[in-house]
Amino acid sequence: MELGYLAGTIVKMIALVAWIYGLLWGLGRKRIWQKSATLVLAFGVIQAVIWTRIGDFALFSAFDQGLLFQAITMTMVALGLNLIYGFNGQFSLAQWGFYGIGAYCSADITYRWTNGDASGLIVVGLGVILGALALVGVGKLLKKKRGVPVLSAFTFYLFALVAVGLAAVWLGSMLSPLCAPLFGTPDAPGPLASPIALQAVFFLSVIFAGAFAAEVSFLFGLPVLSLGSDYFGIATLGFAIVVKTLLVNSDTILGFKEMKGGRGMLGIPKVTSWAWAFIFLVIVIVIIRNFIRSSTGRATLAVREDEIAARAMGIDVAGNKLLAFVVGSFVAGIGGAIYAHYMGFLAPASFDFIAGFNPLIIVVFGGLGSMTGTIAAAFGWIFFLEGFLRILLGQLGTDAPSWRFVLYPIALLLLMLVRPQGLLGTVEWGFFRAEGARKRLKQALGAVQRAGAQKAGE
Amino acid sequence: MAGINTGDDILVMTDTVKAFGGLLAVKDFNLRLPRGCLQGLIGPNGAGKTTAFNLITGIIPLTSGSVEFKGERIDGLEPFEVTRLGIARTFQNIRLFSNLSVLDNVRIAYHAHAGYSLGDSILRTRRYTQHEKELTDKALDFLSIFKLEDIADEIAKNLPYGQQRRVEIARALACAPSLLLLDEPAAGMNPREILELMDLIHFIKGRFDLTILLIEHQMRVVMGICEYLTVMDFGEVIARGTPKEIQNNETVIEAYLGKGAGKSAAS
DSSP: OHHHHHHHHHHHHHHHHHHHHHHHHHHTSSSHHHHHHHHHHHHHHHHHHHHOEETTEESSOHHHHHHHHHHHHHHHHHHHHIIIIIITOOOOSTHHHHHHHHHHHHHHHHHHHHTTOOHHHHHHHHHHHHHHHHHHHHHHHHHHSOOOOHHHHHHHHHHHHHHHHHHHHHHHHHHHHHHHHHHBOSSSBOGGGSHHHHHHHHHHHHHHHHHHHHHHHHHHHHHHTTSOHHHHHHHHHHHHHHHHHHHHTTTTTSOOGGGOGGGOBOOOOOOOOHHHHHHHHHHHHHHHHHHHSSHHHHHHHHHHHOHHHHHHTTOOHHHHHHHHHHHHHHHHHHHHHHHHHHHSOBOGGGGOTTTTHHHHHHHHHHOTTOHHHHHHHHHHHHIIIIIIHHHHHHTTOSSGGGGHHHHHHHHHHHHHHHOTTOSSTTOOOGGGSOHHHHHHHHHHHHHHHHHHHHHHHO | OOSOOOSSEEEEEEEEEEEETTEEEEEEEEEEEETTOEEEEEOSTTSSHHHHHHHHHTSSOOSEEEEEETTEEOTTSOHHHHHHHTEEEOOSSOOOOTTSBHHHHHHHHTGGGOOOOHHHHHHTOHHHHHHHHHHHHHHHHHHHHTTOGGGTTSBGGGSOHHHHHHHHHHHHHHTOOSEEEEESTTTTOOHHHHHHHHHHHHHHHHHTTOEEEEEOOOHHHHHHHOSEEEEEETTEEEEEEOHHHHHTOHHHHHHHHOTTHHHHHHO
């Protein structure tokens, strides 16, 4: 029975890896109906498997689903980090901090909502939207006045955001009492207390959490990214520690009673369904892929390859680094929000900077500069560590699963010795490959050569 | 050499000074580049030639003085802004994006004029598709001018040295400059490659209507293609003139070979 279970788990994991690659392959097809069919099919297969139950036996147990959701959130965080580290060459440990920020931010919105308080949504929503406008506005002004030093620019942005934040809090305290009657009482729930409203609020909270993480990363990255690579790494480590410390003291220093500091935040509605996880996974994959397969993406690579040459090619190196950092953090924030609403419980301990090495390991493991490799490594990592090793070692005794933290570093060591460039190196596959460009290159080359031959013939 | 731009000069450097601590790497340096000329900047090692390049392109800030390009002050601008105004350069030690393909190296140079924003590329709008296609076609046409179209798909670091130089010059020209700065383009080349390089420089100058400023140690290149020379030593200009004049200039010979050498060379 036990061995059968283990074998079943392995089969399921392999099937899931095959699934994610099917998804990438299908999305990489040319026609729009092929892409849509792939999406429907990829979603449907897992949904069907989740629904399949024969008596007490669920084909896809809660444990398996947990692995899937963890793999998806880890994929998001790691994709963002690969953009920052693998593609732009900025070694960052802050990714885990933005993941935590996203998780807590969205959790606070929905937690308040389920308790009949719209202030979280209003304050964060207004703050994020107005904040973005303020940043763009200040940016425009600074551009007009040339040669403003980075630190002064940072101060302007900071003041703008603080002012916007205060305004958002004030507006929130005005507007949220107006919404209170719409929630109704527990006996007679109003329109805002309906499950549909909660789903909508969840969707908004995920977007806002991502945007909030992005704005924080902008403010943090602006001064810090001007440091050299190693110093930037240390600064990001500091950021991760600050975030964790703030989360531990969230009820005292930050004054969010519902976050309950180090004891952990309970009672977050578990809204993350398979549909939501899938939708956001696809959104993240599309954003990242479209980013790297664009002129901006090429500029990002140029910055990684050689900053001085990139500058000489007319690339705004500082701006490009900041852009990659902000987009990467946005994605991490979304991942955090999905995670929070899947777990229903958040503890600051899970956002410790030590855990922040996990996405880093995944990115290096999958191959710096290969998004396909990152996805493979994220799925493989969760399945191997949390799935396979846990069950396998579970056979040996109740304490034995802890030994997986001894076994996986060994596996890591071996892989790094055998393949230092990571699982896939810089090879991309399916959706992430620049298939169209390559084909066009071949065609255009043919045309150029034909023209040359003609000229020679004349 | 006053700093009044007569309108014919594309680049005017007036009394530029660069101090690294107490060391004056460039001292009261004046330079005028008439539009369409091919000037050489020569001098012994450590004379401050590359520093002068870095001052023009904004990679290091001036201590004092001014740099004017097409009549506008460009000192104090970021390097990428200088490039966008129309000054491109190559580097002494080749700085290609070594892990990217030759095509991508050129396409990166088009970034400033890509014609679509990040929003367009995330949403894959029509503008993205159209401009991206144009951009690729333009880059391929461009590569074919340099006879590099066959290696467009090749990773830059796998190319032989001479070809890397070619790609670097092509990449610099893809920025659509009106002034091209070449920092020792012939360094490390064999005689045949040097001849090809000289042909290439002549060719691009005519084809792209360029003004070229070139640092070079190889005298056959300098004497072969430069119309006018500026000689630097210890951060200062010690001589100016046509290659012929420079060849017989005693100060220059002294700077290169030491005192007294001029007399014996002349006799």
